[in-house]
């Protein structure tokens with residue numbers, strides 16, 4: 166039997182919030198601020214290369230499924246394309262294109278020499294066996310073989326993927342070219358050239374940016390009440406580091422639901438519980454069950470969406486009570502909701518800054534690999550801390566100087582650097 170999940174590129178329903186349109190709106194706002202030439206804006210509005218491949222996969226029961234695998238390369242004017250690979254049922258070409266564009270601005274904002282890319286396959290990894298996931302990942306890598314490489318495009322983990330998938334990608338690429346090429350991916354296991362600190366890096370970067378934003382308000386992490394949506398690689402690490410720094414993590418959730426404790430959750434115990442329950446926090450003792458919707462509107466100081474896009478929208482923005490929203494996920498707050506929150510004086514720490522810790526340590530992993538010299542975790546964390554704080558200071562300085570939101574400031578800095586590089590290179594023919 167043959168089934169297919171190839172996704173047609175037809176227009177979505179009107180209620181759909183298109184992540185690519187949202188990304189382009191932010192780009193337009195930055196372009197207006199920078200007074201960018203229209204032609205330059207057109208170059209930046211479109212991905213340079215869009216690759217969609219058909220992936221026939223034999224399921225364990227003998228069924229043949231044909232999946233669609235995407236890789237969108239937005240811009241490589243500053244260096245090789247860089248960005249994660251997402252396995253999630255909601256993956257579409259539009260979403261991957263938006264996320265690729267965000268990667269371009271993120272890398273430029275952090276001052277790391279990469280362009281932006283993203284990849285994805287519309288599957289729920291929990292519905293596939295490890296063997297099936299390995300076959301899918303290897304086939305996807307083989308299909309992309311001419312489009313990736315350590316100086317061309319360097320994938321990394323994103324939602325639904327981890328060091329395990331990166332190891333399969335590295336091995337498949339290496340076998341295809343005939344020698345070991347660790348630099349083709351980052352976020353690898355330590356045994357094949359991964360970096361210490363990469364697993365916690367996105368959560369650590371989020372903790373650093375929240376800490377800096379609180380300091381700006383004369384506050385500290387100690388005693389700050391935090392709610393976190395998503396308890397995967399990013400949410401889980403952010404929760405632990407914030408807890409260790411003295412914050413009170415009152416609620417966390419995953420796709421199955423959430424848990425709440427007025428006095429703060431015991432995060433190490435919750436991590437251990439989730440590890441035994443396929444990542445789910447539901448049913449954790451000494452906590453009240455809450456829904457994902459309730460988590461977003463709880464009274465707290467800092468709300469950290471660390472799962473999917475469009476979680477705070479016109480539908481729930483009026484009920485959000487946090488004073489700071491730290492976007493650990495990519496695109497978790499819609500454009501309209503951002504404007505409503507900003508009008509109420511809520512600080513939004515934008516995704517391209519807040520979740521940049523992952524790609525920063527990916528860069529450090531790549532640098533270590535290229536120099537055949539590996540650092541201890543303390544050094545990795547120190548370099549991460551320096552780059553994150555420096556980027557935060559640039560954003561806050563720019564926002565104050567130009568009287569604009571942190572998001573617009575971050576975009577203006579990122580887009581401005583990419584535009585300047587395009588001009589200096591003679592428009593990148």
Ligand SMILES: NC(=O)C1=CN([C@@H]2O[C@H](COP(=O)(O)OP(=O)(O)OC[C@H]3O[C@@H](n4cnc5c(N)ncnc54)[C@H](O)[C@@H]3O)[C@@H](O)[C@H]2O)C=CC1
Pocket residue numbers: 249322323324325326367394395396397398399400418419420421444457471472473474493494495520521523524
């Ligand atoms: N992994 C990384 O290094 C980076 C990830 N990000 C972004 O962070 C976000 C999360 O990524 P990861 O933690 O890597 O993914 P993950 O796959 O490790 O974890 C995702 C978490 O979100 C939960 N989730 C899924 N749908 C949900 C829903 N509707 N409501 C509540 N929770 C839900 C899952 O159950 C899981 O706990 C994504 O937006 C990703 O693009 C950004 C930068 C780097």
Ligand SMILES: O=C(O)CCC(=O)C(=O)O
Pocket residue numbers: 247248249250268271319320321322323351352495520521523524525527
């Ligand atoms: O680590 C990387 O290269 C990419 C991380 C990523 O996909 C992201 O920042 O959204």
